[in-house]
Amino acid sequence: MSESVSQVPGPSSGHSSPVSHHIAVLLILCGILFFWNLGALGLTDRDEGRNAEAGREMLETGDWMSPTFNYEPRYAKPVLVYWLMSASYKMFGVSEFAARFPSALFGLGLVLMLYLFLTRLRDANTGLLGSLMLALNLQMIGLNRMALTDSVLIFFTTLSLFAFWLGFQTTRERRPWMWVYYAAMGIATLAKGPVGFLVPLIVVALYLSLTKQWRSFWQEGRPLAGTALTILIALPWYAGMWWLHGSEYTAAAQANTVGRFLKPMEGHSFGFLFYIPVLLLGFFPWSGWLLFAWPQTYKSWRAARKTDVTRDTSHVTAEGTANRAGFPVESPNLSPATRHASQSDSLDWFAAAWIFATFVFFTLSSTRLPHYIGPLFPAAAILTASYWSRCVRDPSTRGANASVHLVMWLGFVLAGAMACLPWIYDTMLASKLTKEYPLATQLSLGSGPYVAATVLLVGMGLVGLFGLSETRRGAAFWAASGSLFGVVLVLMVFVLPAANRYFVAPQQELAYAAGLNLAPGEQLIAYGATRPSTAFYARRKVLFVGSGEEEKLRTALSQPGRTMILLPESFVDKLPGDLKNYQPILKRYGYLLLAREPMVKIPEGILPPPPALEPKIFGH
Structure with missing residues (x-):
């Protein structure tokens, strides 16, 4: 060298x-x-x-x-x-x-x-x-x-x-x-x-x-x-x-x-x-x-x-x-x-x-x-x-100066993508996600992406200021480190919790509630939303029934013992007609938990959705 x-x-x-x-x-x-x-x-x-x-x-x-x-x-x-x-x-x-x-x-x-x-x-x-x-x-x-x-x-x-x-x-x-x-x-x-x-x-x-x-x-x-x-x-x-x-x-x-x-x-x-x-x-x-x-x-x-x-x-x-x-x-x-x-x-x-x-x-x-x-x-x-x-x-x-320019431009592109993320989500992604996540269109990313983009823009500016100076080049590393650290904190504090509230938590909260109320040997069915984490939160074996497998659902429901059904609200109309005696006992952000009996144990720490976001159940 x-x-x-x-x-x-x-x-x-x-x-x-x-x-x-x-x-x-x-x-x-x-x-x-x-x-x-x-x-x-x-x-x-x-x-x-x-x-x-x-x-x-x-x-x-x-x-x-x-x-x-x-x-x-x-x-x-x-x-x-x-x-x-x-x-x-x-x-x-x-x-x-x-x-x-x-x-x-x-x-x-x-x-x-x-x-x-x-x-x-x-x-x-x-x-x-x-x-x-x-x-x-x-x-x-x-x-x-x-x-x-x-x-x-x-x-x-x-x-x-x-x-x-x-x-x-x-x-x-x-x-x-x-x-x-x-x-x-x-x-x-x-x-x-x-x-x-x-x-x-x-x-x-x-x-x-x-x-x-x-x-x-x-x-x-x-x-x-x-x-x-x-x-x-x-x-x-x-x-x-x-x-x-x-x-x-x-x-x-x-x-x-x-x-x-x-x-x-x-x-x-x-x-x-x-x-x-x-x-x-x-x-x-x-x-x-x-x-x-x-x-x-x-x-x-x-x-x-x-x-x-x-x-x-x-x-x-x-x-x-x-x-x-x-x-x-x-x-x-x-x-x-x-x-x-x-x-x-x-x-x-x-x-x-x-x-x-x-x-x-x-x-x-x-x-x-x-x-x-x-x-x-x-x-x-x-x-x-x-x-x-x-x-x-x-x-x-x-390549010392050229590498600094490349780092800066990569950062600028990423900052631009973050600033555009709310618009991209609202206009291009949200409606496509509703099949998997019922209330995806109601998620607001808030100011988090804009704050992250601002942190990144400032950080990349400092990378250029220091990195292109032969006497202060070492400080460019700390500017890059600080900007990445700041972006990650913004994502962890603001963006990811909001996404978790709408995309991840609802079904898991209902699975947890079902697990609290079902005795050993009783049955939980996840219909239309076959996510493996359901079994973790329910702490029990889960019967996963996909869309189009209604006969499998009927067979499972013919078994003796108490049964609960976890499903997206949009799947209610697909339920077999003889299941109308199942009523919603809990709802979260477009997901329902159905049973013939009321809940005995109310889960702690599960916050209901804001009133404006409450989904309608069976048209009521």
């Missing part, structure tokens, strides 16, 4: 003093971003509802082997996240907070792990930059506040790749770190299936191919023993599921792994370029700098290949300053500054390979969802922090 070695503090340059302060800052920030009001919003459907209920049923039944949803086998995801949720329920009680707590906890752990990793290999300031970039982006904030498998998966794939780097690129403590590399892959496989070991494997394979270090890896990386360790950790649960459930499990597991890769599932195909805007938006505001960091890293790697030190013909010297492929490794005889400079470029190359391999892998998958590329975000933070640190230290760094 173009900067001088003296400008880059190495790991032994006295960075320990600010570490405790940095960690305190990260704990406070992540406490706000990941944990604050974590249980304030209802569970989203479908994944959050399914995962949370599967964890609850595991705790209730005591079956720690076979996950279930709605008391039926759930083969879509492995068991680790359900174990974590069950433990969280045991600690905090069954709630939205407890369901999401493992994601928030592993999100915090990921941020701290990245900080310690970069502080060890670079310096404390770069560690702080990278960890803040990882914490302060829309994608990671969202994933760490939801009851999904992704936060746990990202933590362990990142731990695996960090351990590979520490074990393979350094001579000290090599053996323990290589074992961690393989063990973390096994745990990641228990979090989300084969992707848990495939992501680290393809990243390492690409890096070893680009740097021509396969021979060294086979000699020093313990691939056979390490693979055995990965299998030893992951295989027992998978083998147990096959033993208990046979071909039924293997067919379902294959459909949710290989099947998702080979063909779109649940309509989640999107386009081949889908992940480009996902990365630009999800990693905002750092995505603008990332796009310029990538070509600079590629040029560095190309230049290094032309030098003698990176030729495959070089070998380990007497001092141990190069590995068998010629790429520098740590040596006790090197000065701290020289050791740091030799590792700096190769770490950037590793991060670039990590991003590229993960991005291409999930792009080739036929089923595409925004959170799938989450495992590349730690590498994106490493590469972006490295590039931005270079821009601050060396004003002549190529």
